[in-house]
Amino acid sequence: MRLLHMLIREAFYRRLNSGLEVLAVAIAIASLLGSLTVLRIHDLHTEQMLSVRLAETQARLVELNQAMRKASLKLGFNLLILPEDQNLRDWHTDDYATKYMPEEYVTRLADSGIVTVRHFLPSLRQKLEWPEVKRTIILIGTRGEVPNLHKNPVEPLVQPVPEGTIVLGYELHQSQGIKEGETVRLMGQSFKVHRLHGERGSKDDITAWISLHEAQELLDKGGRINSILALKCMCAVKMEMAKLRESISRILPNTQTIEMGTRAVARAEARLKVKKESIALMKAEKESREQLKAQRERLAALLVPLIVAACAIWIGYLGFVNVKERDVEVGLLRALGYRSGQILFLFLSKSLLIGLAGGVIGSALGFLCGRQLAVVLETGMESSVTGAGAFQPVWLAMALPASVVLTVIAGWIPALLAAQQDPARILKRE
Amino acid sequence: MLEFNNVSRTFRGPEGVVSAVKDASFAVASGELVVVQGASGSGKTTLLLMSGGLLKPSNGNVLIDGQNPYELNPNRRSRLRAQKIGFVFQQFYLIPYLNVRDNILAPAGAANTRDDIKSRAAELIQRFKLEHRAKHMPSQLSTGERQRTALARAILNQPSIILADEPTGNLDEKNAEIVLSYLTASVEEGGAVLLVSHDARTTKYATRVLSMDGGEIVS
Numbered sequence: 001m002r003l004l005h006m007l008i009r010e011a012f013y014r015r016l017n018s019g020l021e022v023l024a025v026a027i028a029i030a031s032l033l034g035s036l037t038v039l040r041i042h043d044l045h046t047e048q049m050l051s052v053r054l055a056e057t058q059a060r061l062v063e064l065n066q067a068m069r070k071a072s073l074k075l076g077f078n079l080l081i082l083p084e085d086q087n088l089r090d091w092h093t094d095d096y097a098t099k100y101m102p103e104e105y106v107t108r109l110a111d112s113g114i115v116t117v118r119h120f121l122p123s124l125r126q127k128l129e130w131p132e133v134k135r136t137i138i139l140i141g142t143r144g145e146v147p148n149l150h151k152n153p154v155e156p157l158v159q160p161v162p163e164g165t166i167v168l169g170y171e172l173h174q175s176q177g178i179k180e181g182e183t184v185r186l187m188g189q190s191f192k193v194h195r196l197h198g199e200r201g202s203k204d205d206i207t208a209w210i211s212l213h214e215a216q217e218l219l220d221k222g223g224r225i226n227s228i229l230a231l232k233c234m235c236a237v238k239m240e241m242a243k244l245r246e247s248i249s250r251i252l253p254n255t256q257t258i259e260m261g262t263r264a265v266a267r268a269e270a271r272l273k274v275k276k277e278s279i280a281l282m283k284a285e286k287e288s289r290e291q292l293k294a295q296r297e298r299l300a301a302l303l304v305p306l307i308v309a310a311c312a313i314w315i316g317y318l319g320f321v322n323v324k325e326r327d328v329e330v331g332l333l334r335a336l337g338y339r340s341g342q343i344l345f346l347f348l349s350k351s352l353l354i355g356l357a358g359g360v361i362g363s364a365l366g367f368l369c370g371r372q373l374a375v376v377l378e379t380g381m382e383s384s385v386t387g388a389g390a391f392q393p394v395w396l397a398m399a400l401p402a403s404v405v406l407t408v409i410a411g412w413i414p415a416l417l418a419a420q421q422d423p424a425r426i427l428k429r430e
Numbered sequence: 431m432l433e434f435n436n437v438s439r440t441f442r443g444p445e446g447v448v449s450a451v452k453d454a455s456f457a458v459a460s461g462e463l464v465v466v467q468g469a470s471g472s473g474k475t476t477l478l479l480m481s482g483g484l485l486k487p488s489n490g491n492v493l494i495d496g497q498n499p500y501e502l503n504p505n506r507r508s509r510l511r512a513q514k515i516g517f518v519f520q521q522f523y524l525i526p527y528l529n530v531r532d533n534i535l536a537p538a539g540a541a542n543t544r545d546d547i548k549s550r551a552a553e554l555i556q557r558f559k560l561e562h563r564a565k566h567m568p569s570q571l572s573t574g575e576r577q578r579t580a581l582a583r584a585i586l587n588q589p590s591i592i593l594a595d596e597p598t599g600n601l602d603e604k605n606a607e608i609v610l611s612y613l614t615a616s617v618e619e620g621g622a623v624l625l626v627s628h629d630a631r632t633t634k635y636a637t638r639v640l641s642m643d644g645g646e647i648v649s
Contacts, residue, residue, distance in 0.1 A: 003539060006528070013527030332523040335484060336583075337512020337540030339505050424485040427519070427595075428475055 003342065007350045014322065018354060021318050021407070025358020028311035029403050030366035033395055035300035037370025038377065039293065041390050045378045046289040050282060057278035078260035079230040079244075081109070081252060086226075088258075095203055096125040096138065097226035103212070105252045106228050112251045121229040124215045130208075132185045133176060138207040139186075141215020160211070165194035167209040186210070187218050229260075312410040315351075319414030323347070330418050331426030340419040347415030351407040359403030363396050431591050431622040432458040432481055437490035439476050450476040452645040453490070458591060463613060463623040465632045468642035474626035475595055477642070481624055482593050483511045495590050512540035516584030520596035522576045524568040524583075530575075531555060531564045534582045541587045554582040558612070574605030581612055585621075592616060594625040598632060610635045 011018040082091065083099035091097055106122040124141040144160020161167055166186065168178060173196045178184060182193050191210060199205060216222050245257045323330075330343055371386050439451040451473045458464045468474050479485035480492055483499035491498050494514050499507045516537075524533050534554055538547045555564050558578040563571060571579065577597065584592055594613065598606035606629070613623050614635050625632055633639050641649045 005532070006525075006536075006539070009527045009532070328523060329525055332517075332519075332525070333536075333540070334508070335482065335511070335517045336537045337508050337510075337515075339508045339540070341505070342540070424479045427484070428479060 003346055003349065007346055007353065010326075011350055011353065014325065017318055017322050017325075018350075021315055021354045022358045022361065024311040024314040024318070025355055025403050025407055026362035026365055028308045028406060029359050029362025029399050030369060031304050031307040032402070033363050033366025033399055034370035034373065035296075035304055036392075036395055037367050037390060038374045039296060039300070040392065041371065041374035041378060041381075041386055042289070042293050042296065044390060045374075045381050046286070046293075048382060049289070050286060053278070053282050053285065057275070057282070060278070061275060079248075080258045080260055081105070081228040081230065081248065081255050082258065083226065084249075084254040084256050086256065088256075094127060096127055100124075100221060100224040100226050101252070101255060103216075103223050103225045105255070106225070109228065109230070109248070109252055122212065122225045123227055123229065124212060124219065124221060124225045125227070126219055128219075131187060135175075136206070137172060138203060139215060139218070140207055140209045141212040141219075142209055143212035161194060161209045163211045163214060164190075164192060165210070166191035167195045167197065168193060169197050169205040169207040170199040171205040172208060189214070189218065308406065312406055315407055315410035316414065319347075319351070319411040320417075323414045323418045326418070327421060327426050330421050331423040334421075334423035335427060343421075344415050344419035347411060347418050348408060351411035351415065352404050355404035355407035356400060358407065359400040362403060363399045366399075367391050367395075431460050431462075431495060432624060433493040434477075434481075435491050435493070437480060437487045437492060439473075439480060439485065440488045449645050451480070451487075454647050455490075456640060456647060458622045458624050460590075460620055460622050461617055462637045463617045463625065463635060464638045464640060465636035466624065466626040466640045466642055466647075467628060467633070468626075469628060472642040473645040474628075474642055476645075478593050478595050478624065478626050481591075482515050482517060483507050508540065512537060513587060514590045516587070516589040516592040518577075518580055518584045518592060518594040518597045520599035522568075522580045522600075524571075524576055524579055526568055529565050529567055530560055530571070530579050533568065533579055534586055536583060537586050547586070550586060551582075554586060558582045573600055574602070574608060577601055577605065577609050578612070581609060585616060589621070591622040591624060594623060594627075596627050596629065597625065598627065598629050603631075606631055 082088075082097050083101045086097045086099040103122060106120050110120055122143060125138060127136060127138050129135065130137045142161060166184060168184075172178070173193070176184075178193055178196070180193050180196055183190050184193060185191075186208065197204060210218075212225070216224065248257045249255055333343060333346075334340075367390075371390060374390075375381065375386060434454045434456050437451060437454045438449065441448045441450055454477060456464070466474050466477060476485065480487050481494075483492075483494065486500045492500065494510065497510065499510050502510060525536060528536065531551060534551045535547065538551075555561055558581065560575060560578060560582070563575055563579075568576060568579070577600070581597070584594075592613065597609055597613070601609060610632060613625065617623055617637070625636070639649075640647050
């Protein structure tokens with residue numbers, strides 16, 4: 001008669017007690033594995049969500065890149081043409097050129113055909129003192145745009161200033177209390193206020209615009225300008241900037257060309273902005289998911305030990321009941337010559353078998369329940385997340401020893417009591 | 431086989447120290463069936479438990495085949511019990527979740543199991559006319575069948591001595607005779623039996639009768 005045979009028979013004979021013990025172990029292990037499954041599915045779902053967001057961001061960036069490329073192509077780029085002997089350091093410092101070039105350069109460039117330019121804006125500008133009000137201003141003489149594409153005229157970007165009128169920057173008209181329609185005097189000449197600009201926060205706020213010819217007369221620079229702004233340039237042939245500069249200086253001798261900003265910069269800035277926003281969005285989402293996970297971990301850390309402890313007490317109680325029910329059997333076995341170690345083995349082996357059975361059932365139950373719970377908790381989840389990949393084999397390797405340890409610890413004291421029972425006392429009592 | 435030399439046993443109870451067995455000396459030799467008779471509380475069961483190495487005497491010594499079981503460590507004492515002693519109880523004490531065959535085989539787990547133990551069990555099943563009940567559970571057996579099963583279990587390891595505590599107490603005339611005749615047969619085969627009972631039917635099978643009263647062997 002092998003002890004293993006005896007304990008299996010006994011476990012089936014007292015199936016209610018054994019079943020309740022298996023159930024207790026299964027609940028304890030299921031709570032543990034269920035929690036792990038919910039957390040694992042949460043991680044998988046987070047990974048899935050973030051990878052979808054990443055793919056969306058990348059697609060958005062590609063789309064934006066394309067859109068910006070197209071937009072840049074349509075927008076073209078801006079060129080500033082200055083006299084060749086103009087010191088660029090001075091120009092950047094003063095914001096106006098101190099050297100001059102012929103006004104007819106603008107029509108020559110427009111007719112050249114090497115560059116397709118939507119708008120030309122010749123100007124004569126100078127920083128000077130407004131003698132009537134005793135303050136420094138930037139005076140710009142402009143004739144408005146010189147459109148080039150006669151075959152396809154477009155709406156002008158900048159309106160010309162009519163002869164005899166003046167346009168004033170914000171700070172100028174605010175400080176002098178000047179209203180539209182009033183007449184102001186500038187360097188001895190009268191100008192009717194044509195328009196007042198709102199605040200721009202730039203040098204435009206201390207700028208006055210008058211017609212180019214009147215500016216040439218006031219500054220004694222007849223037929224001269226000091227810059228041509230070419231807006232919305234689009235090369236008729238694909239041409240690199242260096243070659244373009246070379247071509248312009250051939251058409252307009254003694255000039256230099258500056259590119260005002262590049263498409264690449266604008267595109268990169270836009271892309272960077274979108275990327276930053278997307279990264280911030282993903283970071284916020286990740287943080288929110290991590291917070292949610294931390295909440296669930298805290299809840300599991302509270303509930304699982306409570307459930308395991310309750311189950312351990314339950315298993316211990318059932319163990320005591322089992323020992324009580326079997327005390328005559330223990331007395332008999334001792335009378336038949338069974339050693340106390342064999343009795344201990346008989347009870348602990350039963351605990352081990354129950355632990356294994358409960359562990360297997362609890363693992364399966366925990367995974368299935370955890371998966372169902374995760375489906376309820378996690379919305380918008382793909383079914384692939386809750387598939388077999390959500391189960392970690394290491395959990396089983398961990399759950400089975402854990403369940404055995406649980407039952408052996410909980411059953412240890414009852415088994416010890418059984419092994420130490422005095423057979424004479426039992427048999428005499430009976 | 432079994433020797434009692436000035437054996438006494440006392441218990442400490444709520445009313446002070448009680449002597450269950452007082453200065454008992456006797457021997458049971460091979461081929462003897464000794465019946466110990468006495469009223470309830472006369473100390474019969476205490477005597478039997480001390481004989482079986484389950485209850486250490488307060489004084490005196492008990493020898494089984496010349497060996498004092500109480501001088502052995504618990505594991506060796508258990509082994510001695512498994513090899514030398516067979517128990518039969520009034521309540522049978524069959525293990526409820528084992529069938530007849532497995533109940534008979536139960537002592538094999540305690541002793542060094544011999545290779546032929548299963549054939550020995552089969553032989554006992556046949557000898558005690560339990561073939562048709564071999565696979566039955568104790569709850570499915572009659573009272574007589576239960577005691578026969580218990581008797582077969584007691585002699586599985588071919589012990590030197592059988593200790594029987596009121597073996598006929600729950601049996602009718604016919605079954606009591608069957609059990610007592612088996613015990614007699616065991617004695618005739620060279621065994622020894624110490625039977626404690628207040629059942630008068632047992633005395634006609636006894637080779638010797640001892641009477642107990644108030645813990646003392648009076649005759």
